[in-house]
Amino acid sequence: MSAVDYVLRDLRDAVESGVIHVGERLPSESALATRYSVSRTVIREVLRALEAKGLTVTRDGKGTFVVATHPHDVMFEGYSAAHLMEARPGVEIPAAALAALRRTDEQLDTIAELIERMEKERDETVWTRLDASFHLAIAQASGNPVFADVVASLAAALAGQSEMLNIQPLRRAASQAEHRTIATAVARGSAVEAEDAMRFHLEQVREAVSVTLTASPSAAPAPSAARAAAAAAPVKRSDRKRRH
Numbered sequence: 001m002s003a004v005d006y007v008l009r010d011l012r013d014a015v016e017s018g019v020i021h022v023g024e025r026l027p028s029e030s031a032l033a034t035r036y037s038v039s040r041t042v043i044r045e046v047l048r049a050l051e052a053k054g055l056t057v058t059r060d061g062k063g064t065f066v067v068a069t070h071p072h073d074v075m076f077e078g079y080s081a082a083h084l085m086e087a088r089p090g091v092e093i094p095a096a097a098l099a100a101l102r103r104t105d106e107q108l109d110t111i112a113e114l115i116e117r118m119e120k121e122r123d124e125t126v127w128t129r130l131d132a133s134f135h136l137a138i139a140q141a142s143g144n145p146v147f148a149d150v151v152a153s154l155a156a157a158l159a160g161q162s163e164m165l166n167i168q169p170l171r172r173a174a175s176q177a178e179h180r181t182i183a184t185a186v187a188r189g190s191a192v193e194a195e196d197a198m199r200f201h202l203e204q205v206r207e208a209v210s211v212t213l214t215a216s217p218s219a220a221p222a223p224s225a226a227r228a229a230a231a232a233a234p235v236k237r238s239d240r241k242r243r244h
Contacts, residue, residue, distance in 0.1 A: 003038045007046045010036075015055050016069050026056065026064045054080040057210035065210065076160035084154070084161060085206050089199065091150050092135065096182060096198035097191040099141035107141040111183050118176060124166060128159040134179055138198075141186065165208045178204060 001009075014020045027035065032043045047064055050056040058064045076084065103111075114134045121127045132155040139151035151158075166172050178201040185193035 003036075003042045004045050004049075007032070007036050007038060007042060008049050011046065011050060012053075012055065015050075015066055018069065020066055022066050022069060024066050025062075026066065028063065051082055052086070054082045057082075057206075059207060059210045067210070076157040076164075077154075079154070079157045081161065081209050084157060085202075085209060088154075088205075089202050091147055092139065092202065093195050093198045095139045095142040095144065095147040095151070096186065096194040097142075098144060098147075099138050100186045100189050100191045100194040102143035103141040103186055107137065108187055111137050111141065111186065115176075115180055115183050118179065124163065127172070128162045128166070131162045131175070131179075132156075132158045138182065138186065161205075161209070164212055165205065168208055168212060171208050174204065175201070 011020070011026075020026070026032070026047075029040045029043045029047070032046075033040045036043075047056065047058065050064075051058060055066060055068050055070075056064050057067050099107075111134070114130055114137055118127060118130045118134065121130060135158060136148065136151050136155060139147040142148070162175075165175075178197070182194060182197040182201060185197045
């Protein structure tokens with residue numbers, strides 16, 4: 001058995017048996033390396049594996065926290081929170097950059113309309129649908145159908161995760177501000193700004209997920225059937241012509 005396999009099995013057993021409790025922070029990398037007499041490189045690989053299995057989340061500057069006793073306890077339409085956090089940056093950050101370079105006037109109108117509707121919307125179910133539609137609109141504006149298809153396939157999962165995060169006070173308002181920054185960068189035609197804005201947004205989503213799961217992992221809701229269905233419904237593209 002390799003050092004990685006040994007440490008991973010030992011920590012996973014401790015989590016699943018309740019020796020390490022949900023919500024508890026794991027020791028630091030250096031402390032774990034000393035405890036198991038292995039290098040910090042081994043510990044980093046173990047921590048990545050634990051997070052990939054959905055057992056832990058790492059919060060920047062705060063450490064690694066246990067969020068579940070069994071792999072992928074929190075699921076959104078078949079995807080764990082860890083799955084989504086791993087995959088989204090690889091798709092949505094480059095898509096935002098391309099959207100800034102390739103978007104049409106009609107697509108800019110659609111994005112702007114979604115921003116306006118989200119700011120006015122009070123119904124949480126509708127807001128989560130609009131949230132997913134905003135991310136889809138950015139992917140569609142990239143001009144790459146692969147990005148658009150991937151984001152479209154995740155619409156219900158993204159809405160479910162958004163529903164969970166909106167439990168946090170002020171998260172919806174923060175998300176709205178982040179969306180507007182992304183939209184502004186795309187409208188300006190700046191690929192670098194659009195990349196940075198989407199990266200920041202996804203980092204904030206990751207942080208919010210970790211806070212929610214650490215605070216109350218068993219209470220994190222899966223999306224209801226009604227909300228999942230609503231999330232999958234497309235938002236009509238605007239028929240308005242862009243004013244010059």
